[in-house]
Amino acid sequence: MKMSAEEYGRRVRRVGPPSPLGRDCLWAFGVGGGICLLGEVLRGWYLTMGLDKELAGTLTSCTLVALSALLTTLGLYQKLAAKAGAGTLVPITGFANAVVSAAIEFKTEGRVLGTGAKMFIIAGPVIVYGTLAAVLYGSVYWLLQ
């Protein structure tokens, strides 16, 4: 059977799976937004308990980190991450997941060079370059003050 390139493209699109890019983005949006929404709900609770804004924000981050650590230990965060991609990576829960999953994964290599070192495999660069950028910004800010 002969068919033009356009006809072939149309048929492939019709029988192929839906665009993975669109599906990935939808998952990332739903799950990432959901994690932020959960954070906002927690922050609302802390604020109604009478904590000031700064403390409420800090406690919200700590709660999300602890929740992510729990789900990672149970192996559930990874299951969600397989679907949600950046939706589970970009929130602070993704940072916690990177630390905790490496800590568990590499404990066979020892407490010091396994868990202790490898938990920084993703957290390390994040902290290093984040701090570097903050110091550069701080220097400029101080000079211009």
Next chain:
Amino acid sequence: MNYFWAFVVGGGICVIGQLLIDLTGLTPARILTGYVVAGVILSAVGWYAPLAEFAGCGATVPLLGFGHLLAKGVRTAIEEEGAIGILTGGLTAAAAGITTSLVCGVVCSWVGKSHDQN
């Protein structure tokens, strides 16, 4: 309304990350690092504080917010303590999140078993 914008802005920031993964093939470590540095820059030019005010956790929970926290910490520390704030401000502001992650990591490694990553 707070909850709505937290969801939409947070979700939107994650979609940008997903597009970076799918279209550029950047690794997760590079994305997270890029997000934190971008957060510092966005906070430095004064764009992130209004977003955080508007979207709450939609802006502060993604790692961009971690960068904003570092930059805000440096800014506050310089205003209160002078030049030494350049060195102390960032990690002081981020201490709670980092410490919680590290402590959870070690504690979970005592009880957790390695799972199939897929």
